[in-house]
Amino acid sequence: MSTKEQSERVELLQGTLDLLILRTLQLGPMHGHAIAKAIEFRSDEVLQVEQGSLYPALHRLIKRRWISAEEGTSENNRRAKFYALTAKGRRQLAVETSKWGKLAQAIAQILQPGEQEEA
């Protein structure tokens, strides 16, 4: 089922799954399986998401009222639960994204050899 070599796949950092779910739902309401697929697809299948771990995360987000869950019908006319971003979740996404940006930048700065080190 995998199209890439196992070694190229990256385990998710703790806590980033929430951010990914929020970002994914920005595209519109989705059911659980579609979210997993979307994350995989959008990361060029680099990110390894154990699909089951999606569910505790989804419930955690529902409990915080960042997303909501609604009954709906999927493309092939099956009943499914659709998850959608709430207004609160949208605000949270902005906060988390900027936090993540800062974090990534900081880590990159540390990991990349600085000029002082070369001198």
Add this chain to the structure above:
Amino acid sequence: MKRRKRMLADLDEDIRDHLERETQDNIDRGMSPEDARHAALRKFGNVARVKEETWAVWNPVWLEQLFQDIRFGVRTSLRSPGLTLAALTAIALGIGINVGIFSVLNGLALRLLPVPRAQELLSVNQILHFQGRGDRSIHNDSSWFSYSEYLDYRDHNHVFDGLVAYEPFVEATLRGSDMRQVMGTAASCNYFSVLIEHPALGRGFVDSDCASRGANAVVVVSDDLWRGRFAADPSLVGKEIVLNRTAYTVIGIARPGFTGTEPIPSAFWVPVTMQPALEGGRDRLSNDNMSWLAMLGRTRPGVTMQEVRADLGVIAGRLDQRHTGPKRTTSLALHAATFFSSPEQRSTLIPVASVVLAAFALVLLISCANVANLLLARASVRQREIALRLSMGAGRWRLVRQLLTESLLLSLAGGALGSLIAFWSFTRIMRLVTSHLPSGFPPIAVNVAPNLQVLVYALALSLFTGIAFGLFPALRSSRPDLNTAIKGDGTQFGAGRKSGRLLLDLLVGSQVAVCMVLLLAAGLLLRGLYQAQTVDPGFEIKGVATIFMYLGRQGYDQTRATQFMRGFRERIQDLPGVTAVAQAECAPLSHDFSAGQFTVPGHSGTVQIEYNHISPDYFSLLGIPIVRGRSFRPDEAHDAPGIIVTESTARRLWPGQDPLGKALREDSGREYFVIGVTKDAQVAHLGQLDTNYLYFPVGPEDDSRSYVLVRYEIGFTDVAKSIRDSAQSIDPDVSVDVGRLEDYLEVWRAPSRIVAALSGALGALALLLCSIGVYGMVSYSVSRSVRDIGIRMALGADGAQVMRHVLWQAMRPVLIGGIVGVVLCAAVSGVLSSMMFGLGTHDPIAFVSVPLFLLAVAFVATFIPGRRAMRVDPMVALRCE
């Protein structure tokens, strides 16, 4: 929570749906259906764990664990029912008695006044500071207000919807068949409307009732008085009743249960402007410098305490400036309105309450020590279970939490049980105590029923208790040496170590000491009671009626009083069945004392001598013999120089000499000469023979306030009735209070009886708890050393030796605790004996019997498990566990 339920209910379906989609995707990519399904499952991960984790999102782990712990705790407790029962009993008793006492204090001091919306009421008090000597007159309470001050506060504040003032405890004679004394209140005319206490019948006061001084004689009577005296006659409203010689129109009957705003119930309320008429011409209304009115204000909605303080402070400052004489500053004390809210009342109540609460906290302490012991004992049995769990990786905190949950379960169950018992029994105990108060005591309206405060106190106490007795065993038993514990070597576990042993001994020793103090105090009090009941006061107390006449308070001047008394004594002298009549300033044992400073000529310094003014037949009536000299003659009065002293007084003042003719000089310089000596009698203080005492002849000055003693030979009720009749045949409005001399003895005995009964119960409780504790500790220590004993026996020690060992181990802390207890109690008994009649400071019987008794209990508690230990088969012991 609905959201949570719905989300979790759909979880299974969602996961199934997810897996189906993934399988379908895989099939679409060309896998066989079976492979596709496996791949989907692999990619999904552990379904059970996912469900569990999702579940945990909604149900916090700690909550789940708490339920686990509770279930486990209940199961463990039920597995050792004897121990659980003992622990529950100890906690229930300890908490119950504390909650009961607190509910009494709550009823006295914390409960809001029993009127509607009482939380809005503030008690306003003032403390006056004078520069130099203050010149304030005080009636009842120094933190109260004068009438003009009240009007100022009432008319110029911006924070109260209404401010009332009242003078409580006004005594009045109610004219009627028995001329009864009743206690009432003079209140401002907004009293009923501000308190929202509309009378059940008729009306309360309106402003016009107070419009002019002394003009509106109206009265509201209490429900009790209405039922007790007027047979609940509904037509009483509109009729007139006579209080202290003034006729008042009844305008209302108060709601049943409304007894005023003081702990002593009020029987009637009159407008404050009637005060001078009500109190025999003493006009407090126009005295601007007298504290006599208590104030209660109903705060406006939304007004804070600071605003009240600031607003009233302005008025107080203005009053200070207007005050002439020494410069004064007023500080205001504001409290939620309760029965005891004036600073003066608080300052007496708080120390008493803390002493009482401390005494009862000691009992709770014993309970806690006991239960800690029992739990330690149980923990030692469970050491293997605990060690196993620890070795399998259970966190220590998790274990402590579980053990604490168990002890909290115990304490909450015990606390609930104890509180229920307390709520049930203390209302009854209060009723018993108040109904056994001697007739002289005013009735007190205390509501001891539980309210929110009491429940919170009970809950807090239970939680505190659970942590107090549970924490130590929990910490201790969750830190065993795993190796030895799993091997089952009991002696190495927990308390087996030296420090643990010491701690355990300390627990037992301190609980024996505390118990000893309580028991000894109870023993002393019971001995005191016994003496109070059996003491011979030294005069004939039976068959004597006493009549207290305070004519000065009933509108008599001295001439009229003397006239009345002469006629009165003559008339009762002639009554059938009366054999003797005497008059005295103080009746024997009536708690009326007079004392003065005297000098003996030829000696330096003064002696304090108690005295009484008596008529000549006083001694013969009471059967007190004159041993030397003579009694007074009827013509001797205050101006006569003769005095009579008691034997022991004479011995002390003139040792080895003939007292007759000896002189005593009063402070004023006047000299008196001894004309007679009487035998000693306990006329002033029951139980004290060594008071200096002398007698002066009675004179006309005494007539406005004195006692008349009557010896009778027929039934008391008949005599009392004919005495009242003869008084009222002279003056129909006079109030006569006829009692029995024996009843005064009751007043002396009542406090020691009540205290002895309470402390006896407390001591019995302490003994019970202490016995449980010692027994539990000893059986624990014996069960712990079963292996030890087995080895000793196997090596050839004989039973007696083992027994001695066990006994010594267990009795050592008991002995040490006992000695400490006796020493502590010797200190305490000094305080007790000064408060209670009949207590010797170091009563030998109490001091010997109580410790012996406790030792015997400890011995039995040791002996029974000790014998069990002796009978242990060495092989069994060695293999045990």
